[in-house]
Amino acid sequence: IHQKSTAIICLGHGKGRIHDFKLFKNSGIKFGELLKVIADKGYQGINKIHQLSETPIKKPKGGRLTKEQKKYNRELNRLRIAVEHVNRRLKIFKILSDRYRNRHRRFGLRSNLIAGIYNHELAL
DSSP states (O other): OOTTTOOOOOOOOOSSSOOHHHHHHHHTOOOOTTOOEEOOGGGTTGGGTOTTEEOOOOOOTTOOOOHHHHHHHHHHHHHHHHHHHHHHHHHTSHHHHSOOOSOGGGHHHHHHHHHHHHHHHHHO
16 A cells, blocks of 8 residues: 555455465565565564564563553554555455455456555545
């Protein structure tokens, strides 16, 4: 998702249930060196793949986050909320929110078409 325009840049999907970060690693998508990536806690370890990436700080086991760490997480999540809003707008389409019961070969095509409709609505 582009941060300022909230346009969808790229979609990824896999066969069956798969974790987002595993799907990302298997997709082979490479970011530009100067592109800053803001991800959620599920993407811990993305720093090894892309240097300019940020994820929220996880609470240590049996410990607590400091006030500075909480403030950092809050600021990062304020930037990430745009992605969650786009996810909500895409889930309005029932084909993406319910179980997909059509041919699985066509799912990528249909999800790209829905993303195109969303991007077209932004341009209007």
